Amino acid sequence: MEYKVEAHRIMSISLGKIYNSRVQRGGIKLHKNLLVSLVLRSARQVYLSDYYSGVCLNTQHVEAKEWELMDSNQEKPLTPAPEESLSPSTDCNQNPEVPVVPEDPEVQHTSQAVEDSTDLHSVSSKHQAEEESSSEDSTTDVSLTSSPVTCESQCEAKGAEVSSSDCEADANPATVTEGNSQQPPKAHSCSNRKRTAEKTASNDSPVKRTKVTSSNSSEEEAEEMDTGNVSNLITIFGSSFSGLLTKESSEPEAETEDSDSGSGQICCDQMLKNLNPWSTAIVAF
Amino acid sequence: MGEDGESPKLNHSFLRDYVTEADVISTVEFNQTGDLLATGDKGGRVVIFQREAENVKPHISGEYNVYSTFQSHEPDFDYLKSLEIEEKINKIRWLPQQNAAHFLLSTNDKTIKLWKVSERDRRPEGYNLKDEEGRLKDISTVTSLQVPVLKPTDLMVEVRPRRVFANGHTYHINSISVNSDGETYLSADDLRINMWHLDITDRSFNIVDIKPANMEDLTEVITAAEFHPHHCHLFVYSSSKGTLRLCDMRASALCDKHAKIFEEPEDPGNRSFFSEIISSVSDVKFSHSGRYLLTRDYLTVKVWDLNMEKGPVETYQVHEYLRSKLCSLYENDCIFDKFECVWNSTDSVIMTGAYNSFFRMFDRETGRGVTLEAWRESSKPRAVLRTRRVYTGGRRRRGDVGVDSLDFTKKILHMAWHPAENIIAIAATNNLYIFQDRVNPENQ
Helix, strand or coil: HHHHHHHHHHHHHHHHHHHHHCCCCCCCHHHHHHHHHHHHHHHHHHHHHHHHHHHHHCCCCCCCCHHHHHHCCCCCCCHHHHHHHHHCCCCCCCCCCCCCCCHHHHHHHHHHHHHCCCCCCHHHHHHHHHHHHHHHHHHHHHHHHHHHHHHHHHHHCCCCCCCHHHHHHHHHHCCCCCCCHHHHHHHHHHHHHHHHHCCCCCCCHHHHHHHHHHHHCCHHHHHHHHHHHHHHHHHHHHHHCHHHHHHHHHHHHHHHCCCCCHHHHHHHHHHHHHHHHHHCCCCCC | CEEEEEECCCCCCHHHCCHHHCECCCCCCCCCCCEEEEEEEECEEEEEEEEECCCCCCCCCCCCEEEEECCCCCCCEEECECCCCCCCCCCCECCCCCCCCEEEEEEEECCCCEEEEEEEEEEEECCEECCCCCCEEEEHCCCCCCCCCEEEEEEEEHHHHHHHEECCCCCCEEEEEECCCCCCCEEEEEEEEEEEEECCCCCEEEEEEECCCHHHCCCCCCEEECCCCCCCCCCEEEEEECCCCEEECCCCCCCCCCCCCEEECCCCHHCCHHHHHHCCCCCHHHHHHCCEEECCCCCCCCCCCCCCCCCCCCCECHHHHHHHHHHHHHHHHHHCCCEEEECCCCCHHHHHHHHECCCEECCCCCCCCEEEEEHHHCCCCCCCCEEEECCCCCCCCCCCCEEHHCCCEEEEEEEECCCCEEEEEEEEEEEEEEEECCCCCCCC
């Protein structure tokens, strides 16, 4: 759980930086904002991947084709996430209130398979497992909480430094490019988040990105997938509309309060929701 | 190495506890002979130091004294975009000297200026129609004609703006580089590189444009650019993704297609949230020979051979102990610091800055690095610089500094190495340190 909290913290910090860059002297620095948006994107991927990789633990491998399955199941993985995010605290070191299930050797073994193997397993088993997991929320919760524990143990096995940034190390299993197995899960979760966030999506870019990702499971595609919200930020800050000042000023204040990660989560969602009307903003440059 | 004393900024702000933002030095550059050293600061001022002639003190290499100070750029405002334009001097580059005057280019985020620095030690006296103060004389008092003569006066250094190259860049200028042809120079911003002729201010050629049609597809920006020291058709530019592109202007007018691309595949074991940030190249410099490139990213300096594109030939760890601290460095914005790197005159030693007023030098022949400190408290004029160490494990020696006690506000971002001798200029916030090697003043 800690790395998820850390990912969320990094997201809040990144959004704060983007906001502050607008009031900085000298105008918006494109380079810095690009880097911050990349960090924001990575943090988001990790943040959203944990419950998804929890689902993976009960399944065989995730493949690019499973994309289409996710489309039909898009609502389900989302429900555990908000529930879960409301409980953990922002402090990296505190344990989440959701009870941590003692490591199931079976679960651990599966996650090991997820980590190390690059083979693509059958679609049918995944589909089956998904149906299983979606039918029982409690099962999903269990798998979700056990996944960070597993990831943590893996990191310790790798000898990662236990420090304030151990969350980074914990995030490594999720972000490390160990084959295609990790990519589609992130892509899925990102697309789902995008759909809920942008309910009033007026363009077909989400649909377009779905198709693009399903055909190619390379990491570049997964990143492109996620550019929807994040790159909108780039567009917005590139265009430096004064109208944005009034609109956005109300959100980051809410976001920067770190004391309640639940509200932080909701604020992030709000922020991402509100990005959509600006997605059609013309770049003034 | 010996230290030759510091040259404080004119308003002696080091006496106060805090540093005035405007006094922070933002660029340092020697001219081609090394006799002149220019610094630019965040307040838009340029200070030029001149080396004392050696014949004054025969056994001691010349010291650098203030030669001239002038306001290069003023704060500006872009009314169309409601953006303030900082007056901070991003880069200074000297032109090769062609006559008695010196020329330098200085740039802020948007505008490049060519300055002429000339000396005047004579003035004409004895005008017929004007008196000594320049007031018109009453004609009735003029009874005879005289020929004005030049009389010696106190040395005056005059600095005049000769060209202003404005409106060439939409984004923030990060580099300028004078071409070896002596006529043109390039200026690079985040997405474009323009080539200018030194005599023409209303036009420039766009030679690189990486702006995507849709800004949402933006993935990398240009971080630095430089002309090859000998080949006037070659230049290199670095990107935020850690790649270097060598471009040949003979190939086409728009050099979007690189002649060579230098990149090192990422080490998957080191992946983290911040991998992209720390791989961004903050500075790129050609070696004096023109054969190698030196790049600086957040944790390393790398030497690349122009003949080998698949990876650097040498990599030096500047402060690897910061790798586990990237999260905190991201929070306090230090991870975005852009360090410069420099070659020595023979391309055998490379140097770059770090935190806690430390800077690092690497001997390419032995592969060893040394840490030195630019801090007034621990160095007196003519004292010998001691090497420092950051404690990262193992046996702790006296004088070692722990990683957690590093002062991240004291960063050495800008520096310059004399083109012929072992003299270095280090900018530490608002102070300029000049160090000279008394043991080996000339290069082997």
